[in-house]
Amino acid sequence: MSKSTQTPDTEDHTARLVAVGRNADLEAFEGLFRHFGPKIRAYMMKRSADRHLAEELMQETMMTVWNKADQFDPARGAASSWIFTIARNARVDAYRKSGRPAFDPSDPAFVPDGIMAADTMMEMDQEAGRLREAMGSLPPEQVELLKLSFYEEASHSMIAERLNLPIGTVKSRIRLAFSKLRDALGERS
Amino acid sequence: MTIHHHISDELMLEYASGSLEEGWSIAVATHMALCPECRRRLSQMEAAAGLLVEAIEAAPASAQDNASWAALRQRLGKPSSRGNVEPRPAVLPEGRNVPEPLRSYLGGSLDTVKWRALGLGAYHHPIRTSDAATTVRLLRIPAGKPVPEHGHRGRELTLVLCGAFRDENGLFGVGDFEETDAEVEHQPIAEPGEDCICLAVTDAPLKFRSRIVRIIQPLLGI
Numbered sequence: 030m031s032k033s034t035q036t037p038d039t040e041d042h043t044a045r046l047v048a049v050g051r052n053a054d055l056e057a058f059e060g061l062f063r064h065f066g067p068k069i070r071a072y073m074m075k076r077s078a079d080r081h082l083a084e085e086l087m088q089e090t091m092m093t094v095w096n097k098a099d100q101f102d103p104a105r106g107a108a109s110s111w112i113f114t115i116a117r118n119a120r121v122d123a124y125r126k127s128g129r130p131a132f133d134p135s136d137p138a139f140v141p142d143g144i145m146a147a148d149t150m151m152e153m154d155q156e157a158g159r160l161r162e163a164m165g166s167l168p169p170e171q172v173e174l175l176k177l178s179f180y181e182e183a184s185h186s187m188i189a190e191r192l193n194l195p196i197g198t199v200k201s202r203i204r205l206a207f208s209k210l211r212d213a214l215g216e217r218s
Numbered sequence: 219m220t221i222h223h224h225i226s227d228e229l230m231l232e233y234a235s236g237s238l239e240e241g242w243s244i245a246v247a248t249h250m251a252l253c254p255e256c257r258r259r260l261s262q263m264e265a266a267a268g269l270l271v272e273a274i275e276a277a278p279a280s281a282q283d284n285a286s287w288a289a290l291r292q293r294l295g296k297p298s299s300r301g302n303v304e305p306r307p308a309v310l311p312e313g314r315n316v317p318e319p320l321r322s323y324l325g326g327s328l329d330t331v332k333w334r335a336l337g338l339g340a341y342h343h344p345i346r347t348s349d350a351a352t353t354v355r356l357l358r359i360p361a362g363k364p365v366p367e368h369g370h371r372g373r374e375l376t377l378v379l380c381g382a383f384r385d386e387n388g389l390f391g392v393g394d395f396e397e398t399d400a401e402v403e404h405q406p407i408a409e410p411g412e413d414c415i416c417l418a419v420t421d422a423p424l425k426f427r428s429r430i431v432r433i434i435q436p437l438l439g440i
């Protein structure tokens with residue numbers, strides 16, 4: 030993490046994504062593609078070494094980014110977070126026929142966020158920076174767990190086997206990592 | 219609705235990373251639809267994942283990237299989904315409802331569920347999924363009555379949809395989420411007042427301990 034956590038250009042990508050959403054800005058989109066495309070291809074390769082499929086899933090992800098950029102809300106998170114969810118869903122859809130059951134915010138039975146939303150929005154840019162810092166200061170063994178989970182979709186038992194750890198240790202490291210991240214964001218956990 | 223029992227970090231991480239199979243995900247995502255607090259934790263996890271994807275050291279810009287951009291650029295039309303967000307029928311079925319994604323699996327409200335007797339006054343309704351590794355169903359426990367005691371071979375997720383139950387881990391009301399693991403035996407008892415309806419997801423057929431239920435279990439196919 031250390032090097033990349035210092036990269037201060039998150040705001041640029043978020044601004045680019047907003048420009049794509051508002052004006053279908055092709056130049057901004059190319060900037061996003063040059064930055065995220067190779068990383069998403071590498072993310073796809075972590076699940077399967079099939080280069081051709083990785084390229085296809087990356088293109089599909091970026092196509093969705095182009096088509097749905099108007100749904101991106103910078104008050105709710107950074108571009109990297111939103112693009113991750115699109116890449117993850119593309120990968121899950123490619124490997125599992127049932128896809129990934131998800132809640133639907135436009136569902137009338139959905140319980141919307143409370144009044145805290147206004148506060149949350151003000152803090153959003155601060156929050157991205159704090160999270161970045163906190164990720165950089167997590168102990169390496171906790172970062173490794175998060176990488177195995179997010180990059181490879183490894184289950185807890187797979188991680189336990191791979192790292193030769195009891196499954197209870199894997200779970201408590203996960204809890205520890207997220208309670209540190211939440212602390213850094215100033216939340217009780 | 220005040221929710222007291224939430225999704226653990228471990229389970230939420232599996233959902234956030236995409237590794238959680240369909241059956242478990244139905245319970246997790248339906249709780250999230252009811253719980254802004256868990257959605258906030260989920261978005262923090264996704265933010266962490268976004269940073270990790272950004273941290274991937276991809277190969278330096280190459281001819282492949284140029285070819286790849288050229289190919290994608292050709293396909294870019296006018297952004298296709300803009301302005302025509304599909305109109306969604308914002309009408310819920312009659313009766314007591316559950317949110318998505320569970321509602322589509324049920325195909326209706328809780329009042330149109332076709333219940334099958336489980337014995338001892340309890341009922342269930344199996345939910346079909348394409349995930350063979352889990353059993354997903356609704357359970358209906360009569361007010362004030364226990365669920366037949368059961369042990370698990372693995373994980374069990376329970377989401378309360380109606381009424382409430384109490385067990386060794388506390389009181390679970392509407393929206394509350396319980397995760398139990400291998401070797402745990404618990405004795406849920408529905409609170410008096412109204413029947414308790416839960417979504418229950420398990421990874422192995424429940425092994426009911428009550429003698430009567432054990433005898434009829436093969437007949438009921440549970």
Ligand SMILES: [Zn+2]
Nearest residue numbers: 224225253256
């Ligand atoms: Zn919750």
